[in-house]
Amino acid sequence: MSILVDADSRVLVQGITGGEGTFHTRQMVEYGTNVVAGAVPGKGGQEVDGIPVYDTVGAAAREEDADTSVVFVPPAFAADALLEALDARLDLVVAITEGIPQQDMSRVYRKLRETDTTLIGPNCPGVITPGEAKLGILPGNIFSAGEVGLVSRSGTLTYQVVDNLTQRGIGQTTAVGIGGDPIIGTDFVGILERFEADTRTKAVVMCGEIGGEDEEEAARFISEYMDTPVAGFIAGRTAPPGKRMGHAGAIVSGGGAGTAQSKIDALNDAGVPVGDTPEEVVDHIEDVL
């Protein structure tokens, strides 16, 4: 058991013939991911490392029985690629692309809500089930199989925390980067409920950051529905209002909404300890394992 992806997932890569697409497809295959097809308009009939490429996602999914897509399409064309993936009724779509215009994502999100597809991202490092498969750009070597689920809005912060976990001998069931944009497909709650239902996951690390109300919603969910212990980390305590801290979604509004403190308070109220440093988060996890 694992959430979202395992060694049996049949993965197609949108944008497989681009530089990033080709590079990370190789990394994914090396890690053991079952990449069965690529989709790039006009490149149908070609192959990338023996993986057949199709002109449309529909054809790739149909011919190779793919159920999962990883999207490396450049931002100007990414919304179209995501809509195409939704139209093909895949189970899971992981959007790596950074810099998709918000209004494009707003329209994609509208369509997403009419489908049964799970979208992770965009602007995310991907999903990994250590030892089984990875989708996206996460560096596989820092992960180790184990019992802790991890969900984060940030890529490199995820690596930092995973590294700390792994160095302390604590492995992971699945790690999910949900993405740093204001509008993302699956939020913390969407991942937390999967971890809660996953019998292998004994504890969860949740790395939030300033902006939005996702962490507050997660706190409500944890308090109401979760038995699995959760430890938290919130980045951006020192961020001033009105300034975007890198991620399009990491911004404290002029009115003070989305501050780190409000998120930390909400998590604490839900019984979730929040570490001041990544090491402290690992301490909390060690306490409950």
Next chain:
Amino acid sequence: MSILVDADSRVLVQGITGGEGTFHTRQMVEYGTNVVAGAVPGKGGQEVDGIPVYDTVGAAAREEDADTSVVFVPPAFAADALLEALDARLDLVVAITEGIPQQDMSRVYRKLRETDTTLIGPNCPGVITPGEAKLGILPGNIFSAGEVGLVSRSGTLTYQVVDNLTQRGIGQTTAVGIGGDPIIGTDFVGILERFEADTRTKAVVMCGEIGGEDEEEAARFISEYMDTPVAGFIAGRTAPPGKRMGHAGAIVSGGGAGTAQSKIDALNDAGVPVGDTPEEVVDHIEDVL
């Protein structure tokens, strides 16, 4: 029991201050319809024959507890009015307006499918439950209460058939004009299933016409799901292909789709007798009552 509307329906009129709106509101009230409000932007606070007018449908529905709307808004503004009615989550919306652009209706239809509201029309004469209430522009005096349900794409053809029924002493449960446009809210099947479920309705008259495939779908529905006997009439046997016969929806395509003959055949195959004249339809109904 009756379908769609009865004396308890709480009706609001969109466009109540316009000429047509005011005239037909009076007719509806005279017939016994419970008209509780009107909605016209900028006319809030006024009254029409003592009926309070609101600026928005939402306010009218909320303040007067309306569940049904009749729409007399001119075609250029009608789609907006219908979207407003859908947004107010009414149970039933009857769109009288003729001449709404097709693409406007296509967008309304898209929204309609996301709601629980029943839309009748546009370009329809309305709905009447004789002796209880009428919604729209049907001349109340030709109807009589009884056991026959009637559903029709055409207004005056409805009157003709109802007149024939009434003259022969056959009353009606409810008569529904579903409208003559290519895109309408509720099709024949939507009304037939309500008549089938209505214990008072002992037989149904269905008046179709050329264009589209609604009658063919109705035939399939009748054959599979209906026990109540149905008699049919199809207008437009003599219509040439490619010419619009008045109704925007009444057109036989260049490829021959939508002909009267295909509809008559489909109904006959479903066991529905189709009259050559309105009088013959009434003969068929007399046979089964």
Next chain:
Amino acid sequence: MKLHEYQAKGVFADAGVPVPASRLASTVDEAVAAADEIGYPVAIKAQVQVGGRGKAGGIELVDDAEEAREAADAILGMDLKGLHVDRVLVEEAVDFVDELYVGVTMDRTEGEPVAMVSTRGGVDIEEVAAQDPEAIAREHVDPVFGMQPYEARKAVYGAGVDRAVARDVSSILGTLYDLWAARDATELEVNPLMVTGDDEVIAADAVMNIDGDALFRQPDLAEMEDEAAGDDLEAKANEYGFDYVRLEGNVGIIGNGAGLVMTTLDLVDHYGGAPANFLDIGGGAKAERVTNALDMVFSDENVEAVVFNIFGGITRGDEVATGINEALEGFDEIPKPVVVRLAGTNAAEGMEILNTDLVTVEATLEEAVQRAVAYAQDRAGATTGGSA
């Protein structure tokens, strides 16, 4: 409202769809001059609203000025399926290696547009649809989203269009959809969309039907409407604002409401007559509209008798009767016999007003139709008899 080929091509070209060089001509000299300017070979194409122009001799391919003159002379002034040809489009002849079909239409059952692409262009697409439906790729479009690039590609690759031109065809399909949406079209097609040896694509024909109910917000297309009307009487009907269709028979028909008028036509046929027209005066018609309607039907020289069938809902019998009186009282002799049936709102008042010296009144629809058919047959017989 159906645009002429030259009008549709103008709209397409403005939107960036490649079309062949062409010029409109209404005289033989203009046509030859246009052909000389474009360069031979050219096609000379009758601009009338009928299908199968080619088979009927309305399109000729010519290689030089002499042939151009001959063809223009033959086509200009010809009668094509009942319509007079008064203009030809002189158009660059395109060398092609392939003919595709692309179109957008409203799927009324789904209430949303559908795009269609086929590699079987250049032939009657309805026949392809009937005989080999798999040869047409269909892609439904969410009318609110509009056609997304991936949907165009899905249809184009799905139809098996060659990869060398798939990108251009997808882009043209996207443009056509945008036009369809922006210009309130009900139907729009390019058949054939020609593919040249250099992998260029070019719209060799263009069909565009506009939603008459949306012309109020398409003023430039509305201006094309009068010109597009095929028939003098249909042009007159446009002017009066009637729903009117001309047919081949001799019983003129006037009524209120599309379904009831169609039924009246059907009954004329049922009782052995032949309807001359469909004419719906609409709901709530006043006396003047009634007068105009009678004027329309009298103007049709094929008409031998008229049936006037009104079931009043919002239309009032007294208004109708007044209109009939006004229309007929102007004549020294009533040009064609008129049978009137009035029912519904204010029918009784109408009957009192109606000048029954001028018309024949019948109580039921069936009786009125039978009477009109009989009149028409009598008069047609008399005419035939007279000339024998």
Next chain:
Amino acid sequence: MKLHEYQAKGVFADAGVPVPASRLASTVDEAVAAADEIGYPVAIKAQVQVGGRGKAGGIELVDDAEEAREAADAILGMDLKGLHVDRVLVEEAVDFVDELYVGVTMDRTEGEPVAMVSTRGGVDIEEVAAQDPEAIAREHVDPVFGMQPYEARKAVYGAGVDRAVARDVSSILGTLYDLWAARDATELEVNPLMVTGDDEVIAADAVMNIDGDALFRQPDLAEMEDEAAGDDLEAKANEYGFDYVRLEGNVGIIGNGAGLVMTTLDLVDHYGGAPANFLDIGGGAKAERVTNALDMVFSDENVEAVVFNIFGGITRGDEVATGINEALEGFDEIPKPVVVRLAGTNAAEGMEILNTDLVTVEATLEEAVQRAVAYAQDRAGATTGGSA
């Protein structure tokens, strides 16, 4: 990217939203000439990107040329919350009887836009939202449908806007929404939307934030970007393409990935230091980017020490190390001490390349931050000590 008031008003006016007459001026003489032309009274408004300009003395209402000269002289060149004022907008003063608020923003929780209307305009709307949320009518908009006229009316009548101007306000809200959608705005507001005694409405202020990720398709707005950047260093960051935010502290921070950089800032604070900036070099950065990043941070005169924290995923440690060497080897003396922590992809290779004579290396994030904080405190103390 936030537009200046004068830029936003230009965009609004082009779309048909009524705005007061105004002219931009960068000298006192220009300002007085503009005021003379517009006619008194006028407002003289500092064009800088800070909230609460009025309270801070950045807006003056003047009645004649002399007052205009005084006000322009006072405002031009003033320092407003750390930003230098080099331009003022000279604007017709509008007589109003009412001040409304209208705005459109992205509700990120719902993933769709929300329009807001309030009769409590002219004050900080965030405060109204906090204290009296009922005073703001909110209407979510389906991003695919776009705002429908009824939705604008619902918000406007729902907010209790006077019926005399409700129609105009609804129409302005519709226009603002269309602008929001067409121009890739993330936030857009008019506060106050003034209502005059003649029931005219006019946008007395204008806020428009544009989605930086969409500037590629908004070329005219992208051109406004450099001008809109508030600070020299922020302008430089735009040029280099960095995500950069300047802060008040003295520990310069460079890292890869927004979350990790924010965490580094937080740790600086946690260990008693004060971050000078947020600087994310992004994923997969090459040596040149690293050099540019160091250049940026060294240019900040407040910076006393730098922490360079990289956790390589697609960013490679060897590239980072090369970039650091190149940046520092050009100096005779390293301007500010640099602490480096490298982990992840090719960290070992990076460590071999790195010239450890020029930087201090630490193995963990915590140690690196503590070391940089200590350096900064030492140097700051030394400076203070020196000047004492």
